[in-house]
Amino acid sequence: MSDFELNPHYASEDVKQEPNRVGFGRGLKAAGEANEAVVALCADLTDSTQISIFKEAFPDRYIEMGVAEQNLVTVASGMARAGKIPFTASYAAFSPGRNWEQIRTTICLNQQPVKIVGAHAGVSVGPDGATHQMLEDIALMRVLPHMVVVAPGDSIEAEKATRAIAENGKPSYIRLAREKTPIFSTDNSPFEIGKAYVLRQGDDVSLLGTGTMTYQLLMLSRFLETAGISAEVVHVPTIKPLDEATILKSIQKTGRVVTAEEAQIAGGFGSAIAELISEKSPAPLHRIGMRDRFGESGTPGELLTYFGLTGETMLPGVLKFIDTVPQYKPGY
Amino acid sequence: MSDDLTVTQLKHKASEIRQDIIKMLEAAGSGHSAGPLDLAEIVTTLYFDIMNIRPSQPNWGERDFFFLSNGHCVPVQYAAMAEAGFFDKAELLTLRKRGSRLQGHPERTKLPGLENTSGPLGSGLSQAAGVAYTLQYIDKQPHRFVYAVTGDGELDEGNIWEAAMFAGKYKLSQLCVFIDRNNIQIDGNTEDVMPLENLAGKWESFGWHVQEIDGHNIESIQDAASMAKAITNQPSVVICHTIPGKGVDFMEYDYHWHGGAPGSGVPNHEQAKTALKKLRTLDGKITHEGGL
Numbered sequence: 001m002s003d004f005e006l007n008p009h010y011a012s013e014d015v016k017q018e019p020n021r022v023g024f025g026r027g028l029k030a031a032g033e034a035n036e037a038v039v040a041l042c043a044d045l046t047d048s049t050q051i052s053i054f055k056e057a058f059p060d061r062y063i064e065m066g067v068a069e070q071n072l073v074t075v076a077s078g079m080a081r082a083g084k085i086p087f088t089a090s091y092a093a094f095s096p097g098r099n100w101e102q103i104r105t106t107i108c109l110n111q112q113p114v115k116i117v118g119a120h121a122g123v124s125v126g127p128d129g130a131t132h133q134m135l136e137d138i139a140l141m142r143v144l145p146h147m148v149v150v151a152p153g154d155s156i157e158a159e160k161a162t163r164a165i166a167e168n169g170k171p172s173y174i175r176l177a178r179e180k181t182p183i184f185s186t187d188n189s190p191f192e193i194g195k196a197y198v199l200r201q202g203d204d205v206s207l208l209g210t211g212t213m214t215y216q217l218l219m220l221s222r223f224l225e226t227a228g229i230s231a232e233v234v235h236v237p238t239i240k241p242l243d244e245a246t247i248l249k250s251i252q253k254t255g256r257v258v259t260a261e262e263a264q265i266a267g268g269f270g271s272a273i274a275e276l277i278s279e280k281s282p283a284p285l286h287r288i289g290m291r292d293r294f295g296e297s298g299t300p301g302e303l304l305t306y307f308g309l310t311g312e313t314m315l316p317g318v319l320k321f322i323d324t325v326p327q328y329k330p331g332y
Numbered sequence: 333m334s335d336d337l338t339v340t341q342l343k344h345k346a347s348e349i350r351q352d353i354i355k356m357l358e359a360a361g362s363g364h365s366a367g368p369l370d371l372a373e374i375v376t377t378l379y380f381d382i383m384n385i386r387p388s389q390p391n392w393g394e395r396d397f398f399f400l401s402n403g404h405c406v407p408v409q410y411a412a413m414a415e416a417g418f419f420d421k422a423e424l425l426t427l428r429k430r431g432s433r434l435q436g437h438p439e440r441t442k443l444p445g446l447e448n449t450s451g452p453l454g455s456g457l458s459q460a461a462g463v464a465y466t467l468q469y470i471d472k473q474p475h476r477f478v479y480a481v482t483g484d485g486e487l488d489e490g491n492i493w494e495a496a497m498f499a500g501k502y503k504l505s506q507l508c509v510f511i512d513r514n515n516i517q518i519d520g521n522t523e524d525v526m527p528l529e530n531l532a533g534k535w536e537s538f539g540w541h542v543q544e545i546d547g548h549n550i551e552s553i554q555d556a557a558s559m560a561k562a563i564t565n566q567p568s569v570v571i572c573h574t575i576p577g578k579g580v581d582f583m584e585y586d587y588h589w590h591g592g593a594p595g596s597g598v599p600n601h602e603q604a605k606t607a608l609k610k611l612r613t614l615d616g617k618i619t620h621e622g623g624l
Contacts, residue, residue, distance in 0.1 A: 041472070045440075061470065066501075071494035074455045078462020081447055082471070102455050102491065110449035111441050 003190065004197040010184040010218060017180040020212065021119055023155030024176055025050030026280070027162025028087055029057045038166055039079060042089045043063050043072045047291050048178075049089040049119040069095045073114060074102050081111035085166055090177060092118030092134035100140055107171045108144045115165050116141070116173045121151075122212070122262035123295035123303040124179045132227040138210075139267030141173040142240040148172040148181055148193060149240040151211030151261075151269075154183045159238060160191035167262035168193055177262070179300040181212040194244035198250065202232035205322055206250040206257050210236045210269045213260040213288075216304075219311030219317065229322060239269050242276060257329030258286045262309055265289035283328045288314055335363035337380050342550045344413060346376040350579040352411035352424055357591075358604035360428040363436065364591030365583055365598055366576035367483060368408035370514050370547065374572055377553040378479055378510075379412040387417040390444040396476055397463050400446050401456020402483035402512065403437040404591070409446075410434050436595040454489030457509060461499045464567070476559060478613055480509045485517030493538070499567040500539030507567040508560040512547065514576040515542045516587035535569045547572030580607040594602045 008231045009015050032054055039061045046052045046064070055062040069090050078087035088095065096103050096116055107114045118137050125133045141149045148170050155182035158176065165172045190197065199214070200221055209217040214235040221231040236243065236249050249260045251257050257277065261269035270287030277283050288308065295303060304310050308317065333598040338624070353368045393476070400409050407427065413472065414421045418442070419433070426432035433443045437451030447463075450456045460480035467473045486492065499507055511531075519525045528534075532542045540561045545552040553572070558570035577583030591597030599607055 063465070065498065066494075068494035068497070070454070070491040071458050071498055074458030074491065075462035075495070077448070077455075077468050078399075078459035078464075080462075081459065082463045082466035084466060084470070084582065101452055105449055106455050106459060109439060110336060329601050 004199050005186045005188045006199055007184050007186050010182060010215070011222060015182045017147055018155035019177060019180045020152055020155045020158040021050040021176045021178070023152070023158030024162050024174065025053030028054040028213045030060050030159070031163050031166035032061065034163070035085065035166065037083060037085045038087065039063070039084045039086045039242045040089070041076050041279045042071055043067055043069050043095065045090055045119070049117060051087070051089040051117070054055060067272070069099045070102050073116065074106050075100050076114045077110060079110050080114050081256065085113055085115070087115040089117040089119060091132060092121040092137040094270050096137055096140050097134060102145055108146045110128070111146055112171065112240045113169050114171055115178065118173060119176045121175045123290070123309070124177055124262065124300035124308055125295070126179065126300045127297050128301065129297040135290050135295065137173070137324060138239060138261065139271070140265045141315040142272060143267065146171050147240065148236050148238070149238055150193065152186055152237050153209070153212060154236055155183055155185055156185050156187060157189070159193055161237065164191060164193050165291035175211060175253040177212050182215050184215050184218060187188055191237070192194050192242055194236055194238050194241045196236040196238070196246040198232060198246065199235050200231070200233040202230040203254060203317070204230045204256065204327070205232070206210055207231050207233045207255045208236055208273060209233065210239055210249065210258060210261050213262055213309065216309060216311045216314065220314050223311060223315050224318065227319065236269070239272060244276060244280070247273070247276065248281050253278060255283055255329035256322065256325060258288065258321065259281050260288040260309070261279050262313065263289055264292065266292055270298035284325040286318065288317070335414055339550050342376055342380055343571065345380055346372040346550070347579070347611055349408060349411040352421070352610055353407045354580070354599060354604050354607045354611065356407050356411065356424050356427045356462045357598040358601060359425040359597065362428060363407060363598050364404045366514065366516060366587070366589040366591065367402065367405040367507060367512060369580060369583065370574035370578040371405055371408045371481065371512055372579065373550055374481065374510050374512070374553055374623055375408045375412045377550050377557070379416050381554060382557045383479060384476070387413070387445070390418060394476065397447050397460065397612040398476065399460040399480040400438065401460070401480055402453060402486050403450030403456070405481070405483070405512070406438045409438065413445050413478060419443070442583040453483065453486040454491035456494055458495040458498070459494050460509070461504055461507055464499070465502055468504060468506050469502070474506065476506065478507050480507070482511050484511055484513045484515065484522050484528060485525070487511070487528055487531070496535065496538040496540065499525060499606050503539070503565050503566045504567040508557060509567070509569045511569060511571050512574055513571050514574040516576045516590055518590050520587055539566060541568045542565040542571065544554060544570070544571045544573065547574035572589065578612055579611055581587050582606070
């Protein structure tokens with residue numbers, strides 16, 4: 001059993017689906033209701049980032065910045081100096097893609113609690129193609145001192161994550177998807193920044209997921225079960241700081257790790273896990289994600305399948321991994 | 333500031349600050365000379381006349397704000413802050429040393445009284461605009477003003493013009509920017525590296541109220557700030573024509589004193605001694621030192 005309440009219908013074909021940017025929008029509105037210091041800035045992408053929900057509720061605390069992502073985050077830095085809690089929204093390709101230095105200098109080094117919302121991350125952005133399919137944002141953000149990095153698993157969790165980020169007093173990055181994704185959590189599921197959650201117990205392999213890839217790992221675990229393999233699924237919505245205790249406990253139990261992210265594995269979530277286990281608890285690792293290539297135009301479903309980012313397409317690689325690599329359990 | 337200094341006293345203060353800068357840079361052995369020196373009058377007038385601040389309460393809730401966007405010029409800000417009483421003058425000699433609160437480029441969290449972290453060019457104006465927007469539209473405090481200083485080479489940065497558009501759109505009338513128009517940048521004169529003219533025309537077209545002054549004339553600086561405060565429907569920019577390295581004759585007009593590379597652009601001991609003597613005696617005009 002686990003402490004994380006799973007949506008009982010998560011595996012059904014008609015599971016409820018919603019883009020997690022909608023959850024973000026709701027969460028930001030709730031954060032705005034709870035604290036009048038919360039303000040929102042957007043670089044000409046109000047509706048598609050769903051920051052429009054906040055704008056409608058608090059038009060006087062919403063600022064249209066135009067297509068100017070450098071100004072977006074540096075004005076926000078100034079507003080933080082003046083006591084506000086600014087959320088800045090754009091597509092992840094542009095923010096933090098374009099304005100990474102300003103985030104580094106005026107938010108991280110300057111230690112201002114500005115929240116960067118990177119919408120439309122991952123290949124599931126779809127037909128817009130590679131230029132808009134941001135895959136490098138996890139690496140870019142986690143390497144910055146003082147930056148908190150969160151990739152919510154579904155829309156319900158995105159709402160909770162947004163509220164938590166509004167209250168944490170730190171520079172923070174939240175990564176959102178464009179497409180609707182299955183909801184696997186419930187209103188009762190816990191969310192705390194810096195905590196990972198065991199969704200499903202198992203003994204043969206630890207499947208660590210972040211963001212919307214956790215759902216795919218849940219589906220993968222069902223396929224593995226059919227093949228006689230007992231997989232433990234751990235949801236890691238906070239990539240930085242990592243919940244080392246929960247993650248290491250799982251790895252020490254199963255002796256084998258698989259990670260999944262809709263991002264470049266280089267420097268991303270899988271790399272963070274590789275760093276952790278190499279130093280603290282070595283175990284064989286199989287990283288699923290984008291392997292040093294960009295995305296391309298296609299439908300979200302097509303692209304996830306093509307790049308091996310669905311439970312079904314992950315299966316052959318994971319079976320091979322389990323088949324060829326023994327569990328490493330030296331008994332710490 | 334609560335005490336009203338006369339123009340003569342402000343000039344004297346600017347000269348003190350120039351001396352502080354020379355001493356700081358010599359002790360540090362690295363840093364930037366030309367810009368800090370030529371900003372002495374502007375920064376002095378801001379800290380000792382224009383701005384409503386309390387050095388003993390750096391986070392005073394009614395204060396005016398100062399954002400140095402061209403962070404490499406921070407020696408002049410550190411000197412002004414020390415002279416104003418934010419910290420002891422002896423600390424100035426720790427500039428750029430390990431463990432110092434006076435980092436090579438200003439870091440807000442290291443030194444109370446700094447409003448931002450800068451160094452990479454082009455961000456300070458946006459931060460200043462963010463505060464000005466907050467004061468004008470959200471907190472509705474029309475009596476508080478936000479001042480920023482930028483370099484002119486810094487205006488090559490796109491971020492500056494994004495901020496200019498933003499301030500123009502929202503008519504940030506509580507924002508006043510002083511541009512250090514010293515005509516130099518690292519690779520040479522600004523008009524050779526990346527020409528800025530027609531600079532006044534550019535800001536006007538972005539919706540700003542523009543003034544151009546002699547950046548070494550304290551009364552002109554005071555008048556420009558007063559005018560900026562009186563302009564209630566536009567942000568204000570004051571293009572301050574300055575002589576790079578002003579106050580030290582062997583540095584004036586020469587972009588090689590901009591600074592940056594280790595050992596270059598800062599005075600060695602002999603040069604510092606000469607510079608200080610010139611500053612203290614107002615270039616030989618004072619035959620004995622002490623008093624106004």
